[in-house]
Every structure is written in C-alpha cells, then in structure tokens.
Amino acid sequence: MIRLFRSKIYIAIALMLSVLLAGTLGYHFIAELSWLNAIYMTIITVTTVGFNEVGPLETEGKIFTIFLIISSVFIFAYAISVITEYLFSKNQLQLLKTKKVKKMINNLSNHVIICGYGRNGMQAVERLKAYKKPFVVIERDKDIIEKYEVDVLFVEGDANEDETLLTAGVKDAQYLIVTLPDDADNLFVVLSARQLNKQLFIISRASQVTSQHKLKLAGADSVIMPDKIGGDHMASLVVIPDLITFMDKLSTEGENTTNLEEVAIEDFADQMVCNSLRDLDLRRKTGCTIIGYIEPDGNYIINPEADLPLEPNSKVIVLGRPEQIKKLNEMFHIN
Known part of the structure; x- marks a missing residue:
C-alpha cells in the first residue's frame, strides 16, 4: 500500500512540474515574456499570491492564464490530498504493524x-x-x-x-x-x-x-x-584438514539436513522403558548411533557404554544421516 501511495506522489510531482513547465513556456511564447519573467508569472499564478503582472497581457495571454489557474488548482489540490493521505496511511500502517508485532510477541x-x-x-x-x-x-x-x-x-x-x-x-x-x-x-x-x-x-x-x-x-x-x-578453524584446516572437513559435513543446518541431534531422555521415557542406553536400541530402530551422553549436572561423556544407566533430565547426542535423524524424530515425536 505504501508503494502505491509513493507512485501516486511521483505522479503528483510530475503533474506539478508539468504545470510549471507549461506555464513558463506559455508565457514566454504566447505573452512574449523573458524566461525569468515567464517563470515569475507562472509561480505567482499557480500559487495565487495576488502580485501584479510583470507586463500587460493580450487576449491570448489572459485566456492562457485562466486555463493555467484552473489546471494548477486541481493539480495542486490533488497533490496535497495524495501527500496528506500518504502521511496519514503511513502512520496508521505503522501503528497497526506495531500492534501486530506486540501481539505476536505476547503469544511467545x-x-x-x-x-x-x-x-x-x-x-x-x-x-x-x-x-x-x-x-x-x-x-x-x-x-x-x-x-x-x-x-x-x-x-x-x-x-x-x-x-x-x-x-x-x-x-x-x-x-x-x-x-x-x-x-x-x-x-x-x-x-x-x-x-x-x-x-x-x-x-x-x-x-x-x-x-x-x-x-x-x-x-x-x-x-x-x-x-x-x-x-582456530582455519589453523585446523592446516593441521588436520580431513578431520575438519568431515566435521563440516556433519551439517546442523535444519531438520531435513542435520546429521546430529540432541534428545532429552524424557522424550524416550514417555514411550518406552529405558533404564540404559542398550534399552533405547536406536541403532537397530533408526540407524542412528549414540555418540555422547549429557548428565543432569552438565557433564559430558563421549562414546558412552551401552550399559550406562540413564538418569532423569539427562540427554543423548545421536549421529546419523539426514533420513535416519528424520526417522528418529518421527518415531519418538521429537520436536
């Protein structure tokens, strides 16, 4: 909507400039005024300030002045209405946008x-x-x-x-x-x-x-x-390039391309009995491999044993191809 109003403003400006140009050309060629006097006459005519004419006008000049006044009144009135409407609508749209954003944030x-x-x-x-x-x-x-x-x-x-x-x-x-x-x-x-x-x-x-x-x-x-x-990343590409390249391949860009997933134990416990990592059996069910375990206190265990007991509020880190991660999410309804 703002773009529509802007296009109207451009049209209004173009019309006003056209009136000024037509008035200048008309007074110069019809009334035979100098360019400066023609511009001056055009300005005082379209603005209706009531100053005296810079020189006597013949019949053609008077008729031209009549049409110039009528056309300029309508064009300038149109321009003022467009600008006013644009400013009013812009403020209204901004107000509505602010209220909409505030409502969306309040729902978060x-x-x-x-x-x-x-x-x-x-x-x-x-x-x-x-x-x-x-x-x-x-x-x-x-x-x-x-x-x-x-x-x-x-x-x-x-x-x-x-x-x-x-x-x-x-x-x-x-x-x-x-x-x-x-x-x-x-x-x-x-x-x-x-x-x-x-x-x-x-x-x-x-x-x-x-x-x-x-x-x-x-x-x-x-x-x-x-x-x-x-x-550190650039230096690692020099020291261990293949390993860093492999790590870069473990994309975590989104739900359809990720190779790593962090899952809370509660997501499994709600659907099955799981006292240890062996009970999860994710490798057979989804193809994913558990490569890490996060204890409730935040301690990390890399490559945990299968018999590691699971505690409430702990998490597991799983590795898999995108389709395997997707299967894991769908099977256990992981968000």
Missing part, C-alpha cells in the same frame, strides 16, 4: 531474543529459522528493519534499555543472544537481562579476550569469540 514463550542484526545476528537467525525455533530480534537501525521485516520479527529500539527488552518478552524468553559489536554494550545488555530474568540462558559475543570474564561475571552463561573460532 520459551523463545530466543537476538540483540543486534549484524553478521552474527543474521547467522543466528538463519540457524533458528532452520530449526523452527521462535525468536525476536532487537534492532535500532530502521533501514535494516525495513529491509528484512518480511521474514524476521523485529522490535525497534536499543537493547540497552529495559523497556526494549521487556517489549521483546525477556521475562518469558528462554535464551538471549547478544551480538552487538561493542563489548561494553554487550556487557550492559547482559546485566540488564539477568536482572529481568534470572532463569534466562544468556549467550554473548565478545571481541576482546579481557571481556570474557567480565561478561561471565555480569551473568552470561556462555561467551563466544567469533574471531577466535574462525582463526
């Missing part, structure tokens, strides 16, 4: 809040979209919001402000990903979010090594240094 729970839609923020969004995880992005750059708002749920504002975090539903969120370019801003967001939601799992970006400890003290559960990860 256990969602992810991403602060900043830069390079890291965009990568996080793509991954969350692939896994169909609900999320909200806080961004203060209007140009970015207008460019990507079709596919992303945005909250316009500064993530450093409590009101913005509350608008994004921080009290009902499960995760917060802070990807602002400045470590000081990230630190302030982490502090604010931790005060608003004690149970929130906060992941923050850091540029400087010295910022890691400060972010942890502020309440971040995990601190990521993208530059360090990128450098």
Whole structure:
C-alpha cells in the first residue's frame, strides 16, 4: 500500500512540474515574456499570491492564464490530498504493524531474543529459522528493519534499555543472544537481562579476550569469540584438514539436513522403558548411533557404554544421516 501511495506522489510531482513547465513556456511564447519573467508569472499564478503582472497581457495571454489557474488548482489540490493521505496511511500502517508485532510477541514463550542484526545476528537467525525455533530480534537501525521485516520479527529500539527488552518478552524468553559489536554494550545488555530474568540462558559475543570474564561475571552463561573460532578453524584446516572437513559435513543446518541431534531422555521415557542406553536400541530402530551422553549436572561423556544407566533430565547426542535423524524424530515425536 505504501508503494502505491509513493507512485501516486511521483505522479503528483510530475503533474506539478508539468504545470510549471507549461506555464513558463506559455508565457514566454504566447505573452512574449523573458524566461525569468515567464517563470515569475507562472509561480505567482499557480500559487495565487495576488502580485501584479510583470507586463500587460493580450487576449491570448489572459485566456492562457485562466486555463493555467484552473489546471494548477486541481493539480495542486490533488497533490496535497495524495501527500496528506500518504502521511496519514503511513502512520496508521505503522501503528497497526506495531500492534501486530506486540501481539505476536505476547503469544511467545520459551523463545530466543537476538540483540543486534549484524553478521552474527543474521547467522543466528538463519540457524533458528532452520530449526523452527521462535525468536525476536532487537534492532535500532530502521533501514535494516525495513529491509528484512518480511521474514524476521523485529522490535525497534536499543537493547540497552529495559523497556526494549521487556517489549521483546525477556521475562518469558528462554535464551538471549547478544551480538552487538561493542563489548561494553554487550556487557550492559547482559546485566540488564539477568536482572529481568534470572532463569534466562544468556549467550554473548565478545571481541576482546579481557571481556570474557567480565561478561561471565555480569551473568552470561556462555561467551563466544567469533574471531577466535574462525582463526582456530582455519589453523585446523592446516593441521588436520580431513578431520575438519568431515566435521563440516556433519551439517546442523535444519531438520531435513542435520546429521546430529540432541534428545532429552524424557522424550524416550514417555514411550518406552529405558533404564540404559542398550534399552533405547536406536541403532537397530533408526540407524542412528549414540555418540555422547549429557548428565543432569552438565557433564559430558563421549562414546558412552551401552550399559550406562540413564538418569532423569539427562540427554543423548545421536549421529546419523539426514533420513535416519528424520526417522528418529518421527518415531519418538521429537520436536
């Protein structure tokens, strides 16, 4: 709708310029005025300011002036109505859009809040979209919001402000990903979010090594240094290239391409008796292999034994081809 109004505005501007051009040409050739006087006469005529004529007008000039006044009145009235309607509609649409976004956010729970839609923020969004995880992005750059708002749920504002975090539903969120370019801003967001939601799992970006400890003290559960990860990855391609290439093949892009899956024991326990990994028998049922076990306290066990007893609130990490992972999800109704 906004584009339609913009096209109308372009038409109105073109009509006004046409009137000015026609008036100038008419007074120059019909009334034989100089170019400057022709422009002056056109301006005072279409604006109806009531100034005196710059020179006597013959019959042709007077008739031309009559038609110029009538046409300019209608064209300028049309232009004013289009601009007014555009401004009014734009404000109304913005208001309706804000209400719609607020309603959608109010219906979310256990969602992810991403602060900043830069390079890291965009990568996080793509991954969350692939896994169909609900999320909200806080961004203060209007140009970015207008460019990507079709596919992303945005909250316009500064993530450093409590009101913005509350608008994004921080009290009902499960995760917060802070990807602002400045470590000081990230630190302030982490502090604010931790005060608003004690149970929130906060992941923050850091540029400087010295910022890691400060972010942890502020309440971040995990601190990521993208530059360090990128450098480690490139160096590993030199030292152990085949292994790194193989790890890259373990895609975790989305539900139809993933090779790894993290599954809570409760997802199995609701449908079968499982006291140990052997009871799950995932290899025979789905083709997937259990390569890791996460204990309730967060301790990781790599390549666990088949007789390892399963505890409540623990998880298993399984490896398989995409079709095997899909079969696993369908068999045990894993979201």
